[in-house]
Amino acid sequence: MIIEAEHLKVEYGHSVVLSDINFYVNKGDYLNIIGPNGSGKTTLIKLLTNLQKPSQGKLNIAPVVFGYLPQHLSQSAQLPANVYEVLKFSNAKKPADEAIKKLLSDMGMLELMYHPMRKLSGGEQQRVYIIRALLSNPDVLILDEPTSALDPEFRKFFYAYIEKLNDNGMTIIHVTHDLSDGLRHGSRILELDQVVKFFGTFEQYQLLGHKKGGHHHHV
Numbered sequence: 026m027i028i029e030a031e032h033l034k035v036e037y038g039h040s041v042v043l044s045d046i047n048f049y050v051n052k053g054d055y056l057n058i059i060g061p062n063g064s065g066k067t068t069l070i071k072l073l074t075n076l077q078k079p080s081q082g083k084l085n086i087a088p089v090v091f092g093y094l095p096q097h098l099s100q101s102a103q104l105p106a107n108v109y110e111v112l113k114f115s116n117a118k119k120p121a122d123e124a125i126k127k128l129l130s131d132m133g134m135l136e137l138m139y140h141p142m143r144k145l146s147g148g149e150q151q152r153v154y155i156i157r158a159l160l161s162n163p164d165v166l167i168l169d170e171p172t173s174a175l176d177p178e179f180r181k182f183f184y185a186y187i188e189k190l191n192d193n194g195m196t197i198i199h200v201t202h203d204l205s206d207g208l209r210h211g212s213r214i215l216e217l218d219q220v221v222k223f224f225g226t227f228e229q230y231q232l233l234g235h236k237k238g239g240h241h242h243h244v
């Protein structure tokens with residue numbers, strides 16, 4: 026087990042955002058975190074990445090490297106830096122140029138290597154941040170609604186790419202509004218709406234009558 030959450034609670038002032046949250050993640054798992062707007066998904070990711078402390082409960086995390094692709098990438102619009110500079114220098118490990126080029130090429134971005142970030146489209150900027158997350162060679166890759174700016178074709182490619190990483194042992198935590206994207210057999214689902222509505226495999230979820238992108242249920 027690399028993550029184990031026990032009875033987590035998060036409050037902002039008097040409002041309870043997460044309550045009695047229990048789940049776990051094993052090495053190599055693919056966990057989809059789903060739930061409507063405001064259900065606490067991003068708050069849970071902040072707990073995992075240590076940007077937020079629970080007001081109650083316990084979170085045990087093994088010493089693993091997290092790669093995080095945040096939901097909001099607005100900072101890139103003003104950056105004077107070019108793509109290469111962002112990938113090389115925003116990473117403490119200063120990744121090798123070969124690794125940068127390989128990922129740029131995989132993501133169809135090689136010809137944009139020396140373009141200023143502010144001249145890229147939203148989807149192109151998002152690809153740069155995907156590459157940045159992958160360059161840290163994480164044990165656990167957290168994707169917070171990663172495909173919001175991506176066109177359907179690249180989206181398909183992206184999830185196939187993530188599945189390959191998962192096949193090779195990378196643990197994936199994927200936050201999404203619904204299950205129409207990125208779902209794979211054997212993956213687990215954590216459905217939130219302040220509390221845990223469901224935690225189990227996709228197959229168990231289907232047995233309860235849920236469909237891709239469907240509504241929630243008490244279990």
Ligand SMILES: Nc1ncnc2c1ncn2[C@@H]1O[C@H](COP(=O)(O)OP(=O)(O)OP(=O)(O)O)[C@@H](O)[C@H]1O
Nearest residue numbers: 037042060061062063064065066067068069096202
């Ligand atoms: N810093 C904060 N201070 C006060 N309330 C907050 C703060 N951050 C989030 N919230 C509230 O906590 C609740 C959960 O927010 P969170 O961002 O975790 O939801 P989410 O499931 O990620 O939503 P979305 O799908 O819209 O991204 C929301 O009602 C939000 O308004």
